[in-house]
Amino acid sequence: MKAFAQLFLALDETNKTNEKVKVLKDYFNSVPDSDKMHMLALFSGRKPKRQINATLVRNWAIEASHIPDWLFGESYQVVGDLAETMALLMPQTDNSSSKTLTEWIAEINALANKTEDEKKAWLLNSWAMLDSQERFVFNKLLTGSFRVGVSQSLVIKALSEISGINAAALTHRIMGNWLPETYQYAELIQEQGAADDISRPYPFFLAYPVQETSEKQRSAEELRTSLGNESDWQAEWKWDGIRAQLIKREGRIFIWSRGEDLATDKFPELHPFLNALPDGTVIDGEILSFRNGLPLPFNVLQTRIGRKNLNKKILEESPVAVIAYDCLEYEGEDIRTGTQVARRLILEKLQAATPFPEIFRISGLIAFSSWEELATIRERSRAMIAEGIMLKRKSAAYQVGRKRGDWWKWKIDPLSVDAVMIYAQKGHGRRADLYTDYTFAVWDGDKLVPFAKAYSGLTDQEINKVDYFVKRNTLEKFGPVRTVKPELVFEIGFEGINRSTRHKSGIALRFPRILRWRQDKPKEEADTLETLKALLGE
């Protein structure tokens, strides 16, 4: 645990990529192989199962800290991170643990069959054995809120440098389902990938945005300059669904979402077509709700995400299909290095052979002869229930992660309204102790109706100013939420708008965020609920 705590501290102490990689390499070189795999699991989002619920951990931490409950709550508001709050509040010790990360995680997992009293005794005893930095990472393990300021690609880079295996291969080998308890480091760094787990997906290839923000419009002329000849490119609609990789191998099927969650059971409608695919096939595409051959807005699909049980009603109201756009494996061969065009031909062949063309769809190519024409077509995205246009270079290989160059997304401009801030709440992490999460309202007659929450889009400097305003213009406090004097106006952007019975305003927005602070606008000039509802397009 000492080495792992030290790793955390060292990563915190530098903002430079090269130094982070060095720190990671030092860590890998200093710990046993089993710790390496546990660290990889944690840093790639495979957190251990939570064995003690957060409320109990919190209550026992309060007990160990000898402070009143409310003071713990206020401390958490200031720190913005539960694991850190607990570590800071407990009495300091000079102890330090010589147990490895593997041993600690094994102890945590062993709690599954313990009684509450046993868990408590174990936890209090463990805290007493650790210094404050160790306690902090230990609490992170325990509460499962594991976010580090380092990307998976940096970890892979470090691992690649010490093992000599290239980064793309390593990225692939840590995809999918594996347990640090059984996946051996030696297996991971073999020259030739061993008989791979048949469920393992490929790393997704992600597109780069053509325009970084909605304010930076790109003209057809600029596209020509940066992307070159139209004829080198194919265009498709950018579908707004769940990105997924669909696998058929050795008679078995697997559906992976981009968050590397195995979602096979969540989409039973897709099983027949997958079962009908030849073995050794992997398809990349988007899962969407469809009715009568037409895609439905994302919020329809949203109703079934996260449901444990898919009842008949949900399956009827939100039936799904796949819009496929790439093929990564065919006849058991990894064909990612082939060209976009070649992979497309294989995909078309597979789709032509399916007995389920309503479910296994293919993303049509958009015919266009000039960038200007494509720019005009892009304007129709919203009517197509698409988010914009995808551009793929005809010669593109299927790469790993977000790479600039061959895949571009050219999104439509967000919809927007001017709204008044009415509630504010403190943020977390680097925004702890600052009011950064706001609720916005529009006018309904002479009343302000809240319709969206947003916490991104302002510069640090603006956040400081808004925070200063909030602290001086608080009307009421409800726990962590402050009601603020309605005065500040912001332009709120969003990708889509739908009716909602769950919200007071009767509408729900997709991806609301702050586009800019309208310091030029008085609150009276903010938009109305009517304006918003007009955007529903009904």
Place this chain on the structure above:
Amino acid sequence: MGKKPLLEFTDRGIYCDKGRFYIDPWKPVDDAVITHAHGDHAYPGNKHYLAHHFSKEVLFYRLGDIQLQTVAYGEKVVKNGVAISFHPAGHVIGSAQIRIAYQGEIWVVSGDYKVEDDGISTPFEPVRCHHFISECTFGMPVYKWKPQKEVFDDINKWWAGNLQNGAATVLVGYSLGKAQRILQNLDLSIGKVYTHGVIENTNDALRRNGIQLNPTERITPDTPKEEVRKGIVIAPPSSVGSPWMRRFQPYSFGYCSGWMAIRGAKKRRAADRGFVLSDHADWDGLITAIDASGCECMYLTHGYTATFTRYLNEIGYNAREVHTLYGDDEDPGMPEGPEFKDEPNVENSASKVHSSGENAGETGGPAL
């Protein structure tokens, strides 16, 4: 009918009606008693100032030609029958708690203070009183300082490491207090100490005041970069991310502040290293000081006042929250104080660091 309290809180500052003077007023008054020379406690525009001897030159430097009387710790000044004396607060050089006594009733105004001996400021001494007006900048139990020796060991180690990696070392801290504390506690066998002009001006003022400081060299446009790289630079918060600092590339910059105790706050400042070093009392320090004052009644002026007040009342003290304009941690957007014209470039330079520093002076205020 309760009698009028000896000290009251007005919109100009803490006021003693019997003695006709204010303590750390933020609007101009005739007679101001000053706890210490930071911008949020020593405002310009008062007709007469009373402060500690060690604040003299810094006050002249910051406020110009003022009418100033200075005294030693423990020395008594009587105004209209009210006895005033200064007692060490340990916050910065010359900082004092002000003791006010009239007909057997004693009040103490803490100003800002810390209980740890920093090796340069006269160490804090508890003063027995009936009423104690205290700051509580770090009045949250998550703030607990380590002994400064441990912090300076870390700083010296980091400095030596940068030297090995060929990177310049820039340490950021407020110009009055933190800068001198750093200067006096660095391991000078590692290298030479260079200072930003704003800090060196304060150092010069303190030296004129007879304070012995370790040798420093003021950085000018002619100072060779290669030489600076071999030493350490002490710079004010306002210089972070400015062209002035960027010219030391490649460099590693460390930030010394109590706020560095929280990861989020540290990240916000994007410092390479955050050192938890504060000139304010931590949670335990505040409680120790309040307890040692033996007071019947206390008033919390700035910091996490609501939380700290509630806690003190729960553990059996009689505490009250008071609104003042002293530096407030909840105040990152604190408006800029008066500018100091001698270093306009620095004041105006773009800064990546957002103020929510230890007190108004340290952040939003003038970067002296």
